[in-house]
Amino acid sequence: MTILDVFKSRIQAAERILITTHEFPDADGIGSEISLCMALREFGKKCFCINEEPLLERYQYMDPDKVVYGFKDFQSKNPDFKPDLIIVVDTNTKLRVGTDVCRFIGEAVPVLYIDHHPCRGRDLSTHCIDVTAAATGQLVGEMIEYLGVQFTKKIALPIYTAIIIDTSSFRYPTVSANTHRLVAKLMATGINPPEAYNGIYGTKRVHHMHLLSRILDTAATNADESIAWMLLRQEDISKFASDVEDTHAFINNLLVLNNIKVACMFRDDGDHIKMSLRSSGDYDVGVIALALGGGGHSHSAATMIKRLPGESTEQVISKTIKRVEEVLKSLETES
Ligand SMILES: [Mn+2]
Known part of the structure; x- marks a missing residue:
């Protein structure tokens, strides 16, 4: 049956x-x-x-x-x-x-x-x-x-x-x-x-473009450009009156980068930083998200990162990217 x-x-x-x-x-x-x-x-x-x-x-x-x-x-x-x-x-x-x-x-x-x-x-x-x-x-x-x-x-x-x-x-x-x-x-x-x-x-308004330009402006990569990330700031979401749901596809913009393996988007939610991950195809970001306390599919996953007292968003991001590099390296030696 x-x-x-x-x-x-x-x-x-x-x-x-x-x-x-x-x-x-x-x-x-x-x-x-x-x-x-x-x-x-x-x-x-x-x-x-x-x-x-x-x-x-x-x-x-x-x-x-x-x-x-x-x-x-x-x-x-x-x-x-x-x-x-x-x-x-x-x-x-x-x-x-x-x-x-x-x-x-x-x-x-x-x-x-x-x-x-x-x-x-x-x-x-x-x-x-x-x-x-x-x-x-x-x-x-x-x-x-x-x-x-x-x-x-x-x-x-x-x-x-x-x-x-x-x-x-x-x-x-x-x-x-x-x-x-x-x-x-x-x-x-x-x-x-x-x-x-x-x-x-095709339902967006022009303020969506302005929010997109803000987030694209934050794009950064690690030294070998295998990991790229962007930051969505709470003040920008409210300033451009966008629905959080409307921001989900922003991360896909990173996947056009030449050497990209893992794309990350951070969203500053105050106490927590929401982190979304996408894979360019060869690496399982579900495993990476799991290592960071979240989960998801091999190509698309997410986690929440708790901000420690006194920690800035930039510190949370740099610490998290280091962790992603480590997990990525272990996945590469495995395969
Ligand atoms: Mn689904």
Whole structure:
């Protein structure tokens, strides 16, 4: 019995299905839940997406049927809805779905995860967790096909967008022939690539450019230029009134550097410095993030670094880059 068989039989046995994703969801979490929800409705199920917060306005074009609710809004409109199956997408722990949704999930209802993040201790014969998948959207797309639900443009666009986002437009090593085979089927519904791309990326205002210029200005490298980094200062985020979510792609600018192996972006959050990592392809930044107390994929990972009393942001960065150099060196001697 494959994992797709397991999911199909669990879905067939359920009547009322709740889908959710992680807090502060990205387009993979959102796109995956919306497509899956529309497909499960086609499959004859009563199904809703309930997130900790309402869907941000800039994602609403992906949800023409308005299947996504913020927790409070959903509860006031559907006080009696009791799911008999919960599907969590793009994370594999209840802890990341948010406090309200987590409490709502409770203990009595079975929970299934569809995800592509590394995880420990989950039974892979029950949950659909595949770290080799380019996006959760890819796994959801394969599942929709397996359920025998026809892709329509409406169902296809959110997962197409999920795959664009999680592969930074098809540039990561997780992009496979299967990714492209699925994308071909999604495109056959009439998706227009420039329209889909601009829907998710082409929404910025000019202040976004000003913030980008500030952060590009901070770019620096170590001596052999194998590690490059940038710093996003809190005062710049607030000055240019940007959503933190809008800054996620900034780090990709470093990947065009000639000798780059690891790109890092630091975000000054006060007590903590958030550090994002991207790999140019040959080195596993998930391992580096793990060594620094975080985690993630081989091509994209993150961690939080606690600032010690009296430590400046520059000191935190230089100390952390030294650590990245050490881990990188140990990875190189291993391979
Ligand atoms: Mn994802």
